Amino acid sequence: MAAPTTDRVAGPLTWRVARLVERRTETPTAQTLVLEVPGWPGHVAGQHVDVRLTAPDGYQAARSYSLAGPPDGDRIALTVQKVPDGEVSPYLIDVYGAGDPVEVRGPVGGWFVWRTEETAPVLLVAGGSGVVPLMAMIRARRDAGSRVPFRLIYSVRTPADVIYADELRRRARDDQGLDVAYVYTREAPEGWRGEPHRVGLADVNTHGWPADLEPLCYVCGPTGFVETVADLLVGLGHQTRRVKTERFGPTG
């Protein structure tokens, strides 16, 4: 099998000072932060940035966050899920204020990306906050006027955990060629057909694309979720090279 190829990124990445210009509440535990980053070089949907905090004694902590949308001039959007006992996300959610500086560095990552010139159908499979880089792809598709067929399968614990709920409802209605299906693992909404369950073969088979259409598949979420979905896709005949994954969190 040929080695996967990626675009080479040129030049060193520098830390830039960013400031908070807008904050949106997405769920009880997730917020979108819009940052102004003077000199932002632009990025591709699916890439991420490193965010670095500095304490008064000089101590620094950095974490990676997926970019939530395509570039908007010097503005970038991150959606941060609060990690219990976390070090960086609780600060960004609860303490970080309008106009405050943080440092950001990026964009990083040239593999888990979707480029607007792609023509293959796309399957996006999100677990929890794994929807963030996939939403960046949905937004980039819309911004570019792309008509590539997109399907999103989004697994969440309960309806209240759906990030971008209103926008996804609107886009599923207005963006032609975008279908959105939900899998609820703990509590389904009123009137939902079926019982809460973890994502399985029937979900991927029903809401994904047949392998012979050779879609590009992007799977992002907690490790166990990604392992399950990637294995299902390979079992359904999808080429491993067309199944791109991004995992986060402990193995459980």
Place this chain on the structure above:
Amino acid sequence: MSPGFQGRPRSAEPALPPGQYLTEDFPVLSAGPTPRVPLDTWEFVVTAEGGVEFRWTWDELMSLPQDMPTVDIHCVTRWSKLGTSWQGVSLDTLLEGIDTGARYALVHSYGGYTTNLPLDDLRGGRAWVAHTYDGGPLPAEHGGPARLLVPHLYFWKSAKWVRGIRLLVDDKPGFWETAGYHDYGDPWREQRYQGD
């Protein structure tokens, strides 16, 4: 710099490379689905720069002298895990008797992943083909049946599902290195991305 940010209490933290935090879990970072490699078809191949190949089957690998390194590992995504215990075959053992003037190695995996490093970094008791983790067979999501283990570099250099190594006269970037990550990846110098 970041108003109101204090960070975690740090007095009890052991020495970690800069920018790393400790984890007790073993997170997984991979670019695609987990390959499943049957042991009866598994092989490990070192290809010298002239094209001569040196092959080991699974049974042959197991019959070689085994090391049991206990090492700290550091992922570029900033987690570090201390005191991990492994069993595997030293690259010194595998490279012994291979006549080469190559200075670089391009490691390749089942599934197509590649990563590059200087050949010297595979020598001197610092690198293994590891097949056992924490007393048991290495799980597939962590690179089983066998992965490279090069703990002094960021963990993406420790290629999972390792299949072979090409010895090269000239350096050739691998998968993540082509995607903007550092060619060498020394955690103590924070060589994360190109230009670091």
